[in-house]
Amino acid sequence: MKPLDPRLLRRARAARHYVLLTATTGVLTAALVVAQALLLAHALAPVVTREADWPDVAGTVGWLAAVVVARTAVTAVQERYAHRAATRTVAELRAQVLTHAAALGPRWLAQGRTATVATLATRGLDDLEPYLVRYLPQLLLAATVTPAALAVVLGLDWIAAVTIALTVPLVPLFMALVGWLTQGYAQRRLATMQRLGDQVLDLLTGLPTLRALGREHGPAARVRALGDAHRRATMGTLRVAFLSGMVLELLTTLAVALVAVGVGFRLVYGHLDLTTALAVIVLAPEVYLPLRQVGAHFHASADGVAAAEQAFTILETPAPARGRLAAPDLRSATVRLEGVCVTAPDRDLLAPAGLDLALAPGTVTALAGPNGVGKSTAAAVLLGLLAPTAGRVRVAGLDLRELDPDSWWAQITWVPQRPVLTPGTVAELVDDGRQVHPHARDRASRLTGLDAVVARLGAGWGTTVGQGGYGLSLGERQRLALTRALLDPAPLVVLDEPTAHLDHEGETVVLRAVEHLRGQGRTVLLVAHRPTLLACADHVVEVRASALEGADAAPDGPPS
Template sequence: MKPLDPRLLRRARGARVFLAASVLIGVASGVLIVVQAVLLAHGITGVVLRGSGVSGVALGLALVVAGRALLVWAQEVVAQRAAAAVKSTLRRQVLEHSLKLGPVWLSGERSSALTTLLTKGLDDLDPYFARYLPQLVLASTVPAGVIGWMATGDLIAAGTVLVTLPLIPIFMALIGWATQARSRRRQHALAVLAHHFADVVGGLTTLKLFGRAKAQESAVRRVTDQHRAASMGSLRLAFLSSFALELLASISVALVAVGVGLRLVDGKLGLETALMVLILAPEAYLPLRQVGLQFHASADGVAASEEVFRVLETPLPMRGDRTDVPDLRVSPLQLYDVTVRYTGRDEPALDGFDLELRPGEVVALTGPSGAGKSTALAVLLGFVEPERGVVVAGGSAADEFDPIEWRRQFAWVPQRPGLRLGSIADNVRLGRPTASDDEVRLALLTAGAGELALDKPVGEQGQLLSGGQQRRVALARALLTNAPVLLLDEPTAGLDPDAEAAVISGLRATGRTVLMVAHRPALIAAADRTVSVGARELVNA
């Protein structure tokens, strides 16, 4: 585990500004520490040996203490603002990158784990920026200044500190290796808990219907206990390592004090110099001790940031930047010898697939489950990069075009369309936010959902609608986009024959190019052509 991940500096400007401000504050703190030690040693010596007053020294000390307090406050303010800025930047970058990776990649990532990462996970960066990094900066600036000033008065004491000081970071590195593994286990346990709890809540209705709700109590309890055990293990290691670092620092300071005392008794060292060295010695070790104490508080945040960078460093499909995308209302669309193989799978999801989609025709993709029908739609949308083969439109390869401009040619309705909290009209208008109520009603009517009121709430994830109504609302949203090509994944699943007939009639009436995954006979019969996926052959309807 790196003390400061350089990827944070590259991706978050707030981290760079914070680090620069922390270095300045650290240097100022080191100077004030030395001044404080000199003033204390001079004042005590003056009172003991010369009987002089302490008013001047007391005023100086008051100013130094006020200055150090001001620097601590400034460090806290800068750290909190930096943490907020970095978390906001990383959340935005992860969301934007996830959108570019597309739904196929997201289906491989547990949505609850990603949600946990972007909320509780990144919130763990607060102690990293607020407590750990400030101490890390102090540990890299203050000891050097303190040892340098000590060397001007007592070279032996400065040498003792210089020899023993590196032992603390060495022990910290050893402890860090163990902490890294435990933090990852805790992060994984939290993700498992979040995913399991979300699954249970999402399927609560089904569990109640089949009388299995009570049985899930033990499962949730077991996953919770795993998270508790991982958290307590991290705390146990934190307490033990903190004790070891404190003991090492205390022994080192004691060695310095013994040497100074012996030289003071022998007359080889003056009282003022001895006092200054004794005051500065603990200050040399203090920043490193604080780094050790705060290291564990930041470990969870570092583990979360590593997960963030794992997402951000996932390569995007290679795409060009051309914006002159052919108009698919008049240009044909072809897939030539397309092969797709998902990571971790030996068998290809799509093997040598060919397809020509002419403007205005309705084509049905048929074949058994798992043959690659949905994968073919993902390839067209640019969510999956083929291992072999190419998608061509208007004589140009699809990967030459800007992905955003390319996807404007398509409207996609997946197997499980997503609906957001709001009304029917709110969800349909996602296709075109400027659409009027009349245009929304027309889209619903074309999708066979004309009976739905525009102000009818859909509930969270469309729970107030039936499965068929959800699909028809999603289809109306796709129709409202005016995209020339509709990509539909089983658009009539869950519909009765009358509703299915209405959807088919509406699709034919649009005059758009339609490529749909179909299993139901009525939908297959309505197509101009059927393409059997997996058999590498075309069958004319």
């Protein structure tokens, strides 16, 4: 990432406003720094040389105090708005990353990127705050205060100005040398953190199963090892930051001392007056200070810079184009899959291969076939979550790619193999933000058997369910999702392996739910294995896979 990456200004409106504010405060700070040095010199020099007494320079001291107060106020304003702008910028980038990652689809996320996006959207982008609060203001000060102070020194003493001009380039040179090393450490630390996050997320997901098998302590050694790796990477970054800080501090100290020695000798031999000498000595550190602070805060912001680079990489990944046409009414429109082929990830396989399917309004259609042939993938294509490699999905003669996704999804209820449940009460999860009459909720829960589950819970419908459905078994989560689907008025219902986590009694519940949906005149697509579930369908479509070499034999269709 560049020192001031244009992508950050394009992506975050708060960052643009903040940069304008910081540039303004930088110009004011430069003027105040020069004024402070000159006023200090003119206040001290006459008193030291006995040309005036303190009452004679009282007015100058008053102006000096006013400049110090103004400089403090400018710094306070910049600090106040820095934290606010950093919070807003991180929030904007986080929302954009999550929105764009969702637009890229589940297949893109499934390619080892889920943990990356999760880590980036939580801990990773938070590290961008030091970059915005500390590094960026110092960068702008280096572009304003340093040249302004050097120009004033040049007007006062050209020898000191030449000395500063020859030593100033050493600061960015050492900053670059140390920064490249620190950047490598920061990238490794971020990669370690993402790896740790991936492992911990997998562990939390499988923890109920591990506890059931008595193996919950097994992964402890692996998590401990990842934690140690994260600690070592962090300490390595800090070690380099401290050492680089010492190098830059020593370099700027020697440079200022070199200027002071030259000024001192010329002052002793009468080649320079005390007022000019004091002004030059006070201004010399101000020339180096912004550059020194840029180097110091670069290390503190290195993690955030690495996270921002990853965020921009995700945001620059092309997403499928969104359609603009309103979706036809699915209560009367037929949905057709024509020659749909999807390339399986990491396999030389088309799954499904050449799938033809027609979903007529009010009918129940089942997708059958062995595991791995692409039944769930076909459902994802129908939902618009995955673009087919070949073939198309048509709705009342319109291509699905031409339809607005929001108008399409508003007419579909989807029950995946593992229902997604956010924290909330059982009633809130079933109602799903809709105004549902309690009697309708009770009728739907009796059909799915959720009423017996609610009766066993301590607080009934008011029982709080944790993240991912924590507090409910897999079968109970499936019953809750089925109840939610029954209460949703969407005309198309997609049930992906609805009996996957249910016993024989639960299978009967699903059959009753499907019959109830049929009675309501809703269109149902089932992904099923069990014969009893296939038997209740009006149409059963066998899904097949084929080797990738046989892709040419699949029905022709435009690539998506």
